[in-house]
Amino acid sequence: MTVKRAVSLQIFGYRLVGRGKSSVIYIILFALLIIFMFADNIISNISLHSAAFTKKEDSEVLQTPKAIRKLKTDATPVPFNISTQKKIIKVDSENQNLLVSSSGVREEQRIGRFSRKLAEYEIFKSDDLTKKFHGRVLEFFNQKCEVHFFMTWISTAVSFGRREILGVESVFKAHPHGCLMILSRTMDSAQGYRILQPLLDRGFKVLAVTPDFPFLLKNTPAEAWFDDMKGGKKDPGEIPLAQNLSNLMRLSVLYKYGGVYLDTDFIVLKSFRGLKNTIGAQSINTVSKKWTRLNNAVLIFDMNHPLLFKFIEEFALTFDGNKWGHNGPYLVSRVVHRVEGRPGYNFTVLPPMAFYPVDWTKVGSLFKMPKDRADSRWVEAKLQQLNGQSYGVHLWNKQSSKLVVEEGSIMGRLISENCVLCKHIYGS
Template structure:
């Protein structure tokens, strides 16, 4: 007996043909797909013979992982600001000759101020500083280093003083001349080439910090901020700088200020100040290139031979700290306040050469009639057609 299924013609042969006809195309297709996938993943078969450049074109190298982001580079100095502040002009190029001619006049003492802002902002308080200076030093010479004031507007502001016989002038500074043969000459060159980060503090403020040091080093004399009221003659002072803060018990100072400085021409401490400015300039820290600079350099050199200078107590120039200046602008509102402020006024008159008004904090405060500041100003004016309120 034949096995079932083999009895009809074809038998096993027909069954095998049927199975092959059904399954072979599907298996073959699957095999081909697997092979293609493997070749794509492993770069096998014919691609092995291709040049490396062709492989890279077909399968570009994945982009590298992003590196750690670097901090932003310091912003470049804006060209407009540089042109306004530092570009040489006909007047600045003649600064050296003009200054020498100005000081050829016999002066009781040379005084300097700087003004980097617009001439329109040179107003009542700045003029009060000048009045008080000439009240205590009628034979002094005052040179204002300012391109903004070296023109018709500045001439108009200074004319009332000249008409009274006071010697005053505003001149555009020549930075290269003033910084020549000092460590800041290279700093200035880098600044002009855009290699110095000016930081967030206005550049003019830091240029003022440098100018006051340079002009004292070049000519010698006294420097005043434009918000300092002079109360008595500086004639006893030589190579002196004032402390802003000191320990009342020991008298040891903790911070100096550069709003008032009196130094001989070429004094070595001034050279060190200028050197520190050039080496450690930081335009993003308020005071770093000014009060804090003179404080840290003076602290390092106070016991060194050859650096003879005097640090005056806070009462000399800063009898009231900026954080406590407000009440001195106000008319006393009670008997108790009047007694307290009257005692303060007497102490200032008795023991201070000048008083810093801290315009940065007090500019918006009106000078009320009857206040301590109003009385001090009234004592030291030379142009009586102006109001102090």
């Protein structure tokens, strides 16, 4: 029995030990399982976080502008910064015009396209009409002219409409013995002659003449510039070249002959006889009363005036066919700012009321008929101011060409009081 019990205890003890060992093993295995599951969860979280981070990066790349993505993948990266952007696109803050860059590739493209189409530019042509230009000018102004006037017209003859005719009429209303020459190949035609015929029939001295650019620019700083442009060696820019050549033409014709240049969208209110070597301010500083912007819609100068020479020189040296106004109003402002007050330059800058009494942003008010008594009083007061202080009114045709001249409006009154044919006053 003792032996049996001993054996039983031994067996029992073994079992106890076996059970104990098994429990420990189970505990260890369970602990390892917990650790493994915990570790797996950590690894999974890390993987998910990594995947989420990678996805976010991919998303950001997809939302990146194409220009920047291209720079990231380009073999030859170009720095993308504010200064680079400004070289690509600029905005004229005063006129809100998009200015196209003059990058090398674009310049080459424009010059190539321009060179191929040079034959289509009539303004570069030399023919019998251009050869007669100087003789016709001398013969025309050999008459007893009260004042010598010039206008330019770069559009078709048929587009020389009622508004332009009214501008011409106003010249002769204020200067019955004045002489007006219109520099224009299109108006120097049978159709142009028919348009001006009613004025000629009334004895007014008006003539359309085809200009000779090489002759006008001979011995001026723009002579070489014009030759290069005519030879297809210069970039004409995105703005129509004829528009910029009109800016140059007015300067050169005054430099060669002297006189008064007027835009066709200008209504003359009184005689210019007392004006000499004069340019008008478009805007002034209300505090200092100094001009802030000049304009070239009205120019009055003696022949060979040094300021005109500087204008032509500036045109040739700084020409940019991509910026509206750069070769026109802004040009005269730049030059006068530099030379004003220097000896040898004798000229006068008149305040805005002289030629630009109404800002281009407000010109529409001149075309509206009065709707009540307050409007009528304003119209009368404005007319009195204009007739007393202004030589004329620039109509800013770019803004007003589509506006209708309403009966009873300031424009209607000004035109009716300063016309000679006085037809078709009201309307657009």
